[in-house]
Amino acid sequence: EAQVTQNPRYLITVTGKKLTVTCSQNMNHEYMSWYRQDPGLGLRQIYYSMNVEVTDKGDVPEGYKVSRKEKRNFPLILESPSPNQTSLYFCASSPFGGRGYGYTFGSGTRLTVV
Amino acid sequence: DAKTTQPPSMDCAEGRAANLPCNHSTISGNEYVYWYRQIHSQGPQYIIHGLKNNETNEMASLIITEDRKSSTLILPHATLRDTAVYYCIVRVERGGADGLTFGKGTHLIIQP
Numbered sequence: 375e376a377q378v379t380q381n382p383r384y385l386i387t388v389t390g391k392k393l394t395v396t397c398s399q400n401m402n403h404e405y406m407s408w409y410r411q412d413p414g415l416g417l418r419q420i421y422y423s424m425n426v427e428v429t430d431k432g433d434v435p436e437g438y439k440v441s442r443k444e445k446r447n448f449p450l451i452l453e454s455p456s457p458n459q460t461s462l463y464f465c466a467s468s469p470f471g472g473r474g475y476g477y478t479f480g481s482g483t484r485l486t487v488v
Numbered sequence: 489d490a491k492t493t494q495p496p497s498m499d500c501a502e503g504r505a506a507n508l509p510c511n512h513s514t515i516s517g518n519e520y521v522y523w524y525r526q527i528h529s530q531g532p533q534y535i536i537h538g539l540k541n542n543e544t545n546e547m548a549s550l551i552i553t554e555d556r557k558s559s560t561l562i563l564p565h566a567t568l569r570d571t572a573v574y575y576c577i578v579r580v581e582r583g584g585a586d587g588l589t590f591g592k593g594t595h596l597i598i599q600p
Contacts, residue, residue, distance in 0.1 A: 378531070407587060417532070419587030432587050464531050476522065476534025477588065484529075 510576030
């Protein structure tokens with residue numbers, strides 16, 4: 375089944391403890407991105423990647439890092455999480471840089487930083 | 489990207505067609521209309537998109553007015569599982585570098 379898989383689904387962590395949220399897609403898509411969703415603010419793009427080793431900032435990149443060493447994986451790294459990064463996170467992928475195609479989203483990761 | 493306006497909520501009876509409107513009066517010639525939906529805290533789901541012609545797939549139909557200033561998403565036989573927030577997004581296909589801009593959408597509630 376074609377899908378975007380995120381792990382973990384739920385995570386509670388403490389301020390400052392580095393964490394990684396994994397994202398993997400099995401559709402051979404070039405384009406991958408990360409979003410966060412907060413009440414009243416909607417979905418906002420954090421980082422995106424057009425292909426392997428090509429990443430760029432979205433609208434809210436502060437406090438996050440990403441890497442794209444393989445086409446299928448696009449992990450989101452929080453080096454020193456803070457409570458304002460408590461949010462619902464979604465990974466998405468699309469073929470051909472999103473041209474003319476919809477995006478496939480993962481099921482989400484609910485992160486709580488205390 | 490052009491701004492969109494959608495009603496905040498709508499009700500529809502199960503089995504009937506759900507017609508969700510979207511206004512995008514400032515749309516430019518190279519902007520597509522996309523529809524996504526999000527079922528409570530799940531990942532958004534792509535439904536359909538179009539440029540100027542009407543489009544239909546296994547999930548829905550998209551009707552775009554001739555002047556392209558508005559569109560309607562039609563779910564032909566709504567079921568309870570179609571209860572979700574529906575987002576109308578207008579964007580240029582710039583190779584995906586620009587992220588999707590989700591507004592507040594329309595909360596569609598299917599009544600039994």
